[in-house]
Amino acid sequence: MSKYPKIIKKLFWVLLIAYPALSAELPVGRPPLPAEIAAWDIDVRPDGTGLPPGQGSVKLGEALFLERCAACHGEFGEGAGKFPELAGGIGSLRQDRPFKTVGSYWPNSTTAFDYIRRAMPFGQAQSLEPDQIYALVAFILNLNDVVAEDFVASQANLAKVKMPNESGFYDDDRDATERGFWVAAPCMTACKPEAKITGRASAVDVTPESKTAPKME
């Protein structure tokens, strides 16, 4: 054997010790237990995947809503103060002042389940049982005249509810419909005949003070 390979061999071992090759496996972490997945796996998809077993009526939903939601959202989902409205506005989306609610705008009823389950009541998140959430969704849908008063929402039927605006959405098409904003050489001189002031923020006068330190909570 020549001397060379020995040196190379030595070098190889030195390199290996200093900088071992990393495996493609994730070198950290562990598999979650089924109970751990179940504890966090609360999401619901538009086809109803993820809905838990259970059911709830409009009637039960109304009682719950008055108790746990109406202080912020109003007795009829009309919204108290600046809290969001949950009902009304169907057919208003083309108007100058569109009114977007669960009934007038949301494409899926299941999204209401997913959202209420994770985020409402505001400040007491994840405190509702599945049956209660079904009832609340049923009530909100009824406030919007999407389902009848005797409707009972359930794991089996919620995804089948037809929402008024379910075909009201389309994928981002800016690349095509705003193609005109891609310009090889932007205009540099005499780009328009005149530039006249057409509006001023000072006329609206809604800007907060910013020359003094803000008040502390």
Place this chain on the structure above:
Amino acid sequence: MSNSSAPRTLPIARRALVAAAATSFAGAARAATPDPAIVNLPDWSQSLGDGVQAHPYGVPSPFEKNVVRRDVEWLTAGQQSSVNFTPLHALDGTITPNGLCFERHHGGVAAVDPDRHRLMIHGMVAKPVVLTMQDLKRLPRINRIYFLECAANSGMEWRGAQLNGVQFTHGMIHNVQYTGVSLRTVLEAIGIDPRAKWVMAEGADAAGLNRSIPLAKMMDDCMLAFAMNGEALRPEQGYPLRLVVPGWQGNMWVKWLRRLKIGDAPWETREETSKYTDLMPDGRARRSTFVMDAKSVITSPSPQTETAPKGRMVISGIAWSGRGAVSRVDVSLDGGRNWQAARLDGTADPLSLTRFYADIDWNGQELLLQSRAQDSSGYVQPSKADLRKIRGVNSIYHNNGIQTWLLRADGQCENVEVS
């Protein structure tokens, strides 16, 4: 192009304003009486200042006390589902200081104990995994600078000039260096099902905020970040773990990230249907408008800055694009009739914010200041009028129209709109 390092005076300004500038400049340079700031010794030159540990965590000079995030009280019902704004008028360079990065929460700032925080990745994967923060810090690390813009930035300006300050019109943006782990590293190692197309990201806050993100984007350049500008994430920015989704709307950068679920279709969550969809004039709405279009704004002078003196002036601003790097910024002094290339100085990296300058001599006549960005894809920031022609005024999100500041003869700026 405009990347030269030496400051240049805008030729247009020189032509228009040079005569008056010469006189005002020379006059201002002479003093009649000695300056008390020079001839009277100040306190700080005689008595000792604070010792080293006066502020174990440093704070800005008390003279900068007004440089703070601010909110618009009438905008929201309360502070827990609300927003405040970065004081862009008072910042320079390209990096946003951690304490000034705007905040937007849907259930307040979660006070997460990092030892009790977990990230679960499951769904359509061969090997679902739970990771602790310590686990994440044992994976290969990267550093990247990205802007984060809320899709609703400038959303209050769709119907016309409304808020008199760049902090309020454009302050839902920050630009930060993130340290963390490339998501590709993690996802490749756990065996993604070839049929998988989407990932749902979910926060551990009281809103449990959830968004669907295309798997291809996750594999391309998304990050699991635990540090910003060299230190741990701030609580209001998602401590201890935030998803970084470069160039895409801020709402997708889920804070307090606890879960990634791999699936074959979008979840159509409340945040991607009720919110963050863009209502068009025909009553239908665009969805999945993730990319933030190229945009720029002059931050100084602007309505909140000090009264501008006549003579030499630095016009300074920021520009960014979710489609690549900012390739040029032009500045107009006459409301968009004529333009000159501004000088870019600072990083002009893809998907991160860059700084531009235009140095002019101002003779005190009214100016209508505008800036216009172009990015490496060729996209040119449109006028507000051109944007409204397509989008109407009810889409809330993605208002990247050209901003106009009126610089009045008294040296103050106003937010205006021009024809």
